[in-house]
Amino acid sequence: MSGTLVVGQSGGSTATLSATLAGVLEAAQETAGIDRVYGMCNGIEGLLEERFIDLSAASDRLRAALRRTPAAALGSCRYALAEADAERALDVLRAHDVRYFIYIGGNGSALTVQSVNRWSRESGYDLQAIAVPKTIDNDLWGTDHTPGYGSVARFAALAAMDGGADSWALRSHDQVKILETFGRNTGWVTAATALAKTEESDPPHLIYVPERPLTKERFLQDVQDVFDRYGYAFVAVCEGLRRPDGSLLFASELAVDQDAFGRGQLGGVSSMLSELVATELGLKSRTDKPGTMQRACISLASSVDLAESFQVGGVAVAAAAAGETGKMVTLERAPGPAYRVATGLIDVDEVAGKERPLPDAFLNRAGNFVTPAYLDYVRPLLGEPLPNYVRFRAATVAKRVEESHPSA
Amino acid sequence: MSGTLVVGQSGGSTATLSATLAGVLEAAQETAGIDRVYGMCNGIEGLLEERFIDLSAASDRLRAALRRTPAAALGSCRYALAEADAERALDVLRAHDVRYFIYIGGNGSALTVQSVNRWSRESGYDLQAIAVPKTIDNDLWGTDHTPGYGSVARFAALAAMDGGADSWALRSHDQVKILETFGRNTGWVTAATALAKTEESDPPHLIYVPERPLTKERFLQDVQDVFDRYGYAFVAVCEGLRRPDGSLLFASELAVDQDAFGRGQLGGVSSMLSELVATELGLKSRTDKPGTMQRACISLASSVDLAESFQVGGVAVAAAAAGETGKMVTLERAPGPAYRVATGLIDVDEVAGKERPLPDAFLNRAGNFVTPAYLDYVRPLLGEPLPNYVRFRAATVAKRVEESHPSA
Numbered sequence: 001m002s003g004t005l006v007v008g009q010s011g012g013s014t015a016t017l018s019a020t021l022a023g024v025l026e027a028a029q030e031t032a033g034i035d036r037v038y039g040m041c042n043g044i045e046g047l048l049e050e051r052f053i054d055l056s057a058a059s060d061r062l063r064a065a066l067r068r069t070p071a072a073a074l075g076s077c078r079y080a081l082a083e084a085d086a087e088r089a090l091d092v093l094r095a096h097d098v099r100y101f102i103y104i105g106g107n108g109s110a111l112t113v114q115s116v117n118r119w120s121r122e123s124g125y126d127l128q129a130i131a132v133p134k135t136i137d138n139d140l141w142g143t144d145h146t147p148g149y150g151s152v153a154r155f156a157a158l159a160a161m162d163g164g165a166d167s168w169a170l171r172s173h174d175q176v177k178i179l180e181t182f183g184r185n186t187g188w189v190t191a192a193t194a195l196a197k198t199e200e201s202d203p204p205h206l207i208y209v210p211e212r213p214l215t216k217e218r219f220l221q222d223v224q225d226v227f228d229r230y231g232y233a234f235v236a237v238c239e240g241l242r243r244p245d246g247s248l249l250f251a252s253e254l255a256v257d258q259d260a261f262g263r264g265q266l267g268g269v270s271s272m273l274s275e276l277v278a279t280e281l282g283l284k285s286r287t288d289k290p291g292t293m294q295r296a297c298i299s300l301a302s303s304v305d306l307a308e309s310f311q312v313g314g315v316a317v318a319a320a321a322a323g324e325t326g327k328m329v330t331l332e333r334a335p336g337p338a339y340r341v342a343t344g345l346i347d348v349d350e351v352a353g354k355e356r357p358l359p360d361a362f363l364n365r366a367g368n369f370v371t372p373a374y375l376d377y378v379r380p381l382l383g384e385p386l387p388n389y390v391r392f393r394a395a396t397v398a399k400r401v402e403e404s405h406p407s408a
Numbered sequence: 409m410s411g412t413l414v415v416g417q418s419g420g421s422t423a424t425l426s427a428t429l430a431g432v433l434e435a436a437q438e439t440a441g442i443d444r445v446y447g448m449c450n451g452i453e454g455l456l457e458e459r460f461i462d463l464s465a466a467s468d469r470l471r472a473a474l475r476r477t478p479a480a481a482l483g484s485c486r487y488a489l490a491e492a493d494a495e496r497a498l499d500v501l502r503a504h505d506v507r508y509f510i511y512i513g514g515n516g517s518a519l520t521v522q523s524v525n526r527w528s529r530e531s532g533y534d535l536q537a538i539a540v541p542k543t544i545d546n547d548l549w550g551t552d553h554t555p556g557y558g559s560v561a562r563f564a565a566l567a568a569m570d571g572g573a574d575s576w577a578l579r580s581h582d583q584v585k586i587l588e589t590f591g592r593n594t595g596w597v598t599a600a601t602a603l604a605k606t607e608e609s610d611p612p613h614l615i616y617v618p619e620r621p622l623t624k625e626r627f628l629q630d631v632q633d634v635f636d637r638y639g640y641a642f643v644a645v646c647e648g649l650r651r652p653d654g655s656l657l658f659a660s661e662l663a664v665d666q667d668a669f670g671r672g673q674l675g676g677v678s679s680m681l682s683e684l685v686a687t688e689l690g691l692k693s694r695t696d697k698p699g700t701m702q703r704a705c706i707s708l709a710s711s712v713d714l715a716e717s718f719q720v721g722g723v724a725v726a727a728a729a730a731g732e733t734g735k736m737v738t739l740e741r742a743p744g745p746a747y748r749v750a751t752g753l754i755d756v757d758e759v760a761g762k763e764r765p766l767p768d769a770f771l772n773r774a775g776n777f778v779t780p781a782y783l784d785y786v787r788p789l790l791g792e793p794l795p796n797y798v799r800f801r802a803a804t805v806a807k808r809v810e811e812s813h814p815s816a
Contacts, residue, residue, distance in 0.1 A: 009577070012574075012578070013573070013574040013577055013578070018798065038805055039800060041800065041802075041803050042580060045580065046803070050803075050805075050807040050808070050809055051803040051805075052803055052804070052805035053800045053803060053804050053805065054804050054805050062798065065796065065797075065798045066798050068795055068796075068797075069573070069797040069798040069799075070570055070573050070574075070797065071570070071573035071574045071576070071577040071797075072577035072578075073577075073797070073798040073799060073800055074800050075576070075577050075579075075580075075800070076577040076578050077578075077580060077581070078578070078581045088809075091809045092809055095808040095809045096805070096808060158701075158705065158707055159701045162478055162479070162700070162701045162704035162705045162706070162707075163699065163700045163701050163704065165421070165477070165478050165479035165704055166420075166421040166478075166479045166700040166701075166703065166704045167700070168479070168483070169417070169421055169479040169480035169481075169483050169484040170420070170421070170480075170484050170485075170486070171483075172450060172453065172485060173485065173486045177700065179699075252686075254683070254686045254687065256686045256690050256691065256692050256693075257686060257692060257693075265692070265694060267694060267695065268679065271676065271679065275662070278660075278662045278664045278665060279662065282664050283664065284664050284665060284673070285664075285665075286673060286675055286699070286700075287675065287697070287699060288697070288698065288699030288700055288701055289695070289696070289697040289698075289699065290696065290697075290698050290699070290701060291571065291587075291694070291695060291696030291697065291698070292570070292571045292574040292575070292585065292694070292696055293566075293567045293570045293571050293574075293696055293698060295574065296570035296571065296573050296574045297566070297570045298570070298795070299566055299570075299707075299708055299795065300707055300708070387476055387706070387707065388473065388476075389473075389476075389477040389478065389479075389481070390426065390470065390473045390474050390477040390481040391477075391481060392447060392449065392461045392481055392482050392483070394449075395449050395454070395458075395459040395460055395461060396460070396461050396462050397446055397458075397459075397460035397461065397462050397504070399458040400458070400503040400504060401458055401496075401499045401500055401503045
């Protein structure tokens with residue numbers, strides 16, 4: 001079976017999803033039966049609008065540059081396919097003799113692969129459709145972790161280390177700092193801030209995730225307790241924090257901020273909690289909200305994540321060439337202390353539209369920090385070890401003024 | 409003249425002010441007449457409370473680690489000396505036979521050196537007091553730039569490159585993004601986001617700084633114009649933006665957020681402007697606010713800034729040992745295309761309490777972007793060249809559906 005391979009990037013950015021594109025291009029060029037390689041501009045939207053980039057002759061230099069490029073070099077989209085799109089999609093696939101469909105994305109993208117695969121089967125059009133996982137959210141079932149997560153975890157850890165060093169140095173002045181990370185429904189990104197802590201007194205002191213509902217009273221009590229113990233408090237919060245009734249602590253109510261699923265845009269829970277700290281506890285409080293840089297900062301990317309992200313692109317092409325379809329590439333961690341990963345395939349039907357929260361074993365009983373089990377899980381994904389910072393914690397020189405100046 | 413050298417770190421964090429401490433330690437250990445080296449815990453507060461760390465025997469390993477440590481490893485403070493502190497300060501200096509006083513900080517710290525120097529002169533106590541510049545704000549007079557600025561400029565440029573790549577990839581979905589940087593009174597940090605732009609259509613599209621007052625109408629018109637031209641807009645704003653009447657666009661009104669000078673805490677102007685974009689223009693808008701990570705991210709520090717920050721520490725010790733006092737170390741750029749810098753000294757009286765805004769030549773006439781003259785000034789301070797990202801801008805494959813499927 002020979003024909004054209006199309007590859008697209010979909011959903012939110014990661015630091016490494018263009019490294020996956022590079023992996024797809026390299027494998028496609030080495031695979032017999034793949035006559036042409038087209039990139040979809042802005043994912044499935046570009047396919048429906050017949051907007052393609054011919055990448056058949058991608059050079060070594062271009063592929064190397066893609067491995068140093070964050071976010072979607074082809075452009076991305078947040079488009080949910082409807083049945084009404086079937087005919088148009090099949091027309092475009094036929095017109096360009098597309099026989100291999102590789103889609104790099106998250107839960108939503110698995111749905112896209114599911115639809116395209118079903119439509120081609122039903123119309124008797126021979127197509128191999130493979131999903132390649134990509135999301136900072138690390139919330140896909142069937143894979144140990146998702147490409148993109150190791151890098152956002154490293155960024156979150158460094159944001160807590162650097163913001164934490166700043167808080168420690170100025171603890172007499174800045175009393176409370178709240179770091180807000182991404183995560184609409186799961187706390188995987190926020191959890192990684194725990195890697196910044198070496199001693200019990202180090203930031204972060206508290207970590208709140210959507211998997212554990214939070215009340216205003218509980219939050220204020222925790223912050224006051226930490227402040228009383230250490231003289232300052234550094235708190236990491238997930239943008240998608242929930243109340244006990246399941247509602248979001250903060251979501252924009254502006255109509256224009258509703259997404260395709262009618263969900264209000266997040267980002268702002270840290271400001272809300274910071275004002276609460278100032279008004280209710282009378283403590284000076286400030287917020288850090290790195291925003292989209294956290295998911296696109298390839299300068300701080302994990303070397304392990306970069307390598308795995310490139311690898312899964314090649315695995316997807318090999319699977320398609322081998323006749324697989326309707327599958328997503330997975331990463332399977334071998335048991336044992338040493339970090340070893342193998343790739344596999346899972347039926348997209350088992351993945352599409354599902355979300356994997358932080359397991360209970362990764363969250364402490366109090367619901368305000370992670371467990372050692374989580375740290376063991378995440379550490380190998382970060383690549384190079386995190387840096388160590390110098391912190392002079394206590395004076396070592398004896399006071400002399402009183403004895404030398406009894407008057408004083 | 410022999411005795412103890414004390415060194416302190418004061419004010420806000422930079423990525424490289426502990427590299428300056430390393431430079432001080434190395435020079436102090438090599439300088440005859442310096443018997444002991446004490447670090448002040450939390451700057452001048454630590455001196456008044458007689459909280460010192462004995463760094464006389466600092467190892468090569470410790471100094472190397474300090475060069476990889478952001479923020480103040482000794483702890484910092486925001487304490488403004490009063491005349492009432494004079495006697496206590498002199499008692500402590502005498503008790504420890506302190507003859508060399510090195511203070512690493514910004515405008516406020518120059519005032520501290522000014523006071524300590526004057527008090528020792530007036531009381532006939534022999535002390536050499538030297539200020540070492542350190543501030544991300546780059547707002548000190550008498551120096552081409554301040555240690556710490558090159559690194560925050562690099563961070564701001566990367567925040568705009570990465571957040572910008574994210575915006576470009578999802579431009580069909582996220583319509584407007586507003587990146588907020590530090591800068592209470594000057595726009596030096598915000599200006600550096602301009603380095604992210606390679607083509608006219610690239611982010612950032614608009615840059616607003618306190619040196620140019622901003623009206624709501626003007627801001628909305630600019631954003632609409634950019635959106636109409638490129639289909640999305642990426643805007644960089646300084647936290648200290650001003651209205652034409654000089655008042656801040658945003659400052660916390662909470663009493664607890666007032667600083668020692670009665671100034672409300674900043675951080676939030678991006679949220680205010682983002683809501684304006686949503687409500688007035690009906691465009692989906694989000695904000696990135698890296699916060700304190702931007703001034704403490706040594707992982708993204710400028711190699712030039714790290715080297716210069718270490719260097720000025722040694723220059724300060726040499727100046728003190730040579731009998732200089734009441735001076736601040738300066739960086740003087742040699743004229744010509746090649747970047748060459750020499751160090752010098754300036755009287756702290758000429759620096760203390762003054763602020764240097766962005767010069768008119770660095771801002772465009774419209775007041776919404778920087779000029780090439782600014783880019784020429786800042787580029788050498790960033791160290792290694794910024795990365796280049798791949799961006800496939802336009803489809804190259806001809807549409808075929810219509811001719812192949814006349815029915816479609």
